[in-house]
Amino acid sequence: MLKTYEKVPSVPIKTCTISREADRWFISYKVEVKDLEPGCSLTWMHPDVGVDLGVKALATLSTGKVFEGVKADKQHQAKLSRMQWLHRNKVKGSANWKKAQMQIARLHRRVANLRKDYLHKLTTYIAKNHSFVTIEDLNVRGMMANHKLAAAVQDMSFYELRRQLEYKCKLVGTKLIVADRFYPSSKSCSKCGHLKKSLTLDERIYHCEVCNFKCDRDLNAAINLWKYAFTTESSSG
Numbered sequence: 001m002l003k004t005y006e007k008v009p010s011v012p013i014k015t016c017t018i019s020r021e022a023d024r025w026f027i028s029y030k031v032e033v034k035d036l037e038p039g040c041s042l043t044w045m046h047p048d049v050g051v052d053l054g055v056k057a058l059a060t061l062s063t064g065k066v067f068e069g070v071k072a073d074k075q076h077q078a079k080l081s082r083m084q085w086l087h088r089n090k091v092k093g094s095a096n097w098k099k100a101q102m103q104i105a106r107l108h109r110r111v112a113n114l115r116k117d118y119l120h121k122l123t124t125y126i127a128k129n130h131s132f133v134t135i136e137d138l139n140v141r142g143m144m145a146n147h148k149l150a151a152a153v154q155d156m157s158f159y160e161l162r163r164q165l166e167y168k169c170k171l172v173g174t175k176l177i178v179a180d181r182f183y184p185s186s187k188s189c190s191k192c193g194h195l196k197k198s199l200t201l202d203e204r205i206y207h208c209e210v211c212n213f214k215c216d217r218d219l220n221a222a223i224n225l226w227k228y229a230f231t232t233e234s235s236s237g
């Protein structure tokens with residue numbers, strides 16, 4: 001006999017997993033849902049969109065919409081390191097030590113849930129509001145080997161973001177296009193097509209030396225990704 005906090009849907013459940021995070025138990029299960037036909041969502045508003053994933057903003061859309069990422073992340077990290085320091089300085093195995101350990105696990109869970117929730121909102125928004133979505137092909141395996149904590153967390157977000165976009169687009173009938181890894185979305189001018197020789201990470205504004213076009217760097221990249229769907233033959237991916 002199992003009592004759940006939320007109602008379990010009345011459809012056949014395929015598989016079921018029970019897991020524990022900190023002091024809470026979770027149950028997750030798989031159910032079968034049918035894919036929708038293309039054009040079922042609100043795609044008539046902005047049928048095509050390019051999505052640039054970045055460090056400054058998590059996602060910049062060619063429509064001008066920006067998803068900054070979880071705002072409280074830095075505060076949480078600071079709090080977490082403080083709690084970890086306190087934990088280290090308690091007598092190992094003592095009641096206070098155990099209490100601190102549980103507090104750390106709870107904060108970890110809270111931060112992870114905030115991020116997960118944010119990514120779900122972002123990917124649902126993108127999949128539901130557009131019928132063609134172009135993203136960059138990120139080198140996920142190379143990224144996972146990143147040892148810097150902040151960068152690694154960012155990589156995980158990108159990886160998870162793509163995973164969610166893949167299944168959500170399929171679900172609502174939106175076509176997800178993955179741009180070639182060598183497509184220069186950042187270095188190209190989205191107005192005249194000029195390709196810059198170099199663009200450093202701290203150059204936040206894209207300034208084209210040929211047509212004098214000035215644009216937020218991430219937005220310029222997103223517009224180029226948006227154009228990718230029209231300009232290449234390989235858009236069937």
Ligand SMILES: [Zn+2]
Nearest residue numbers: 189192208211
């Ligand atoms: Zn230009």
